[in-house]
Amino acid sequence: MSEVTSPAVAGPAAGTVLDRPVMSVDDVSVGFGPKTVLNGIGLPIERGSITALIGPTGCGKSTLLRSLNRMNDKIRGYWRRGRIELEGQDVADSSTDLLSLRRRVGMVFQRPNPFPMSIRDNVVAGVRAHGMASRSELTDVAERYLKEVSLWGAVADRLGDSPFRLSGGQQQLLCLARSLAVEPDVLLLDEPTSSLDPVTTEIVEDLLRNLVPDVTIVIVTHNLAQAKRVSNTTAFLYNGHLVEAGETSQIFDNPEQPETVSYIGGRIG
């Protein structure tokens, strides 16, 4: 388990501050009302890494992910114990500004959810909300991030169109562009490719690999091959417990826990 605290992170991360995990989950339990969903989860999220959260349906992956940027806060009965830190500060501290937390820790959902506004305005929606660029710069910002997610070629001549005329995969790329445009430090992805075809999935995976180490990524996926392809670190959740976490190759080739062995072998889930 020593792998968990110091995985070999590819990238230039050096120096004392940068060596510290960008986020860390420390002995976190989470639940709704009387129901406990997560039990004593501990997971450092290394700067510039891609962490995959895997586990059978209902094991608490989305709940954990949504706790990282406090998307669960408004759900009735939600409670949390333990610490979830961003750069050493608890995300629920009174001194932590929720809005800037969410700007720094972005999220992309399973189903593409473009806003009812033009394609261009979708990309810059967050940029505008945070006043990160002047009016005249917005189109340039949109172009930059559409290029980053390789959507520019397909939409360059229809930036004023409705996003709902794009294909599902293109809509998801648009949502990725929207999240990236506010320059997050961490990007949380909840099964971002589960409604996409293999070609678009590959585009997304390439994109994720290109984003690190500037952006730290946590991705929930049911696709074990995907976890293996893109992630440095893999965490296996089962019934609300973190069963095993470590370097991806370690988890897949040499799992220690019997549950991990069964899940990866296709016997649970």
Next chain:
Amino acid sequence: MAIATARSSAGNQARTRRRRTKNVFLWGACGLALVLLVVPVVWIIGGVLANSLPHWHWNVLTTDQQGNGGGLLNAIQGTFLITALVLVVAGVVGIAGGLYLAEFCPPERGQLLRGASEVLSGVPSIVLGYVGYIALVAGVFHWGFSLAAAVIVLSVLVIPYITKTTEVAIRNVPTAYREGGEALGMRSGYMLRRLVLKPALPGIVTGLIVAAAIAVGETAPLLYTAGYSGNGPTFSLTHSPLGYLTYAVFTFYNQPSNSAHQLANSAALILILLVVLLIVVARVVVSFTQRYSPDRQVRVPRARRAR
């Protein structure tokens, strides 16, 4: 059916026949419902047109009523004035109420308020008129027949309607928009405006337009509150009765004079045109604000880029 075996094909045929009969029956019912809806509409509009057009004079739009003749200018102005003020008063209160119920209200209180609103919308308009008469016109406030009394009573009449349509429109906005906004760290007020109210706008506007149509078409509560006047509205809020189109339809039709009948018919025509106009305005607003709605996925044909 060609693959069906001989044994089951008899049963299949019986089932097919049953399905056909049901199909014919249901289509027949649909057709009948359509006829029941379309015939009265065509009849009313046709009747009004046939009765009003032959005697139509443009000067009904420019002259006040004089005895049993003259024009409808006073009534048209009155109707416009009342409707405009009702839209302002009831619009503000109704939309605020709908927003509160959809966004801010604790569920238990919401149930209570919604129930109260439903009871209010169930009160017959003539009863509201009478209450208005007692409270505003004759008793308590002693405003006399007046614009203020008319606007308040009509507003009370349509506020539950506007509240309901606003609440429903807001609740129908996909939660995915809001989630996306939250995940980007948008302020909640900003999100409400950009991602909730804007997509809900067509529903809200439709509610307002229907409310306006109700206000234009109401008679009973106005008899008790606006009274009637053959002169144009004075723009003073109290102690000044004013005319309105439905009064002209209702009263002049019962007068034993041809010129009065013609005024009634002209008033009916103007009322119908007003309602049609309201509907057209609503459509334009809706189509303009909904350019980016997911419901509008019809691709505008354009040259595809060469790859």
